Amino acid sequence: MFDKEFLEKQKERLKKEKEDVTKLLSNFAERDKEDAQNWETKYPDMNHSDIDPEDQVDEVEEFVDLLPAEYALEVRLKNVNEALKKIEEGVYGVCENCNRPITVERLEANPSAKKCLDCLEM
Numbered sequence: 001m002f003d004k005e006f007l008e009k010q011k012e013r014l015k016k017e018k019e020d021v022t023k024l025l026s027n028f029a030e031r032d033k034e035d036a037q038n039w040e041t042k043y044p045d046m047n048h049s050d051i052d053p054e055d056q057v058d059e060v061e062e063f064v065d066l067l068p069a070e071y072a073l074e075v076r077l078k079n080v081n082e083a084l085k086k087i088e089e090g091v092y093g094v095c096e097n098c099n100r101p102i103t104v105e106r107l108e109a110n111p112s113a114k115k116c117l118d119c120l121e122m
């Protein structure tokens with residue numbers, strides 16, 4: 001469906017994105033030892049006796065703020081991995097909703113796109 005050159009290019013971009021997202025995740029999350037796909041957000045260390053209670057409250061707030069960001073990165077990583085798998089399986093660039101091919105323009109804008117623009121707007 002797509003030419004080999006395009007697929008190779010997308011593969012490189014996906015691998016690069018995977019590296020970047022993994023790096024970002026490792027800034028505030030630890031890889032789950034049981035499940036490499038799952039990341040645990042590092043909980044701030046609360047055991048410092050020299051931190052006054054006000055600072056502790058700030059740390060908890062920061063932690064809560066991090067959760068959506070971690071989740072978004074995890075989803076991105078999952079999408080990237082799925083797209084790489086699809087390239088291997090020769091089913092890359094097919095809309096998961098309507099099974100029609102996703103346009104090259106859209107895949108260039110977002111290599112891990114799972115749906116065509118029509119389905120995305122629904």
Ligand SMILES: [Zn+2]
Pocket residue numbers: 095096097098099100115116117118119120
């Ligand atoms: Zn579609």
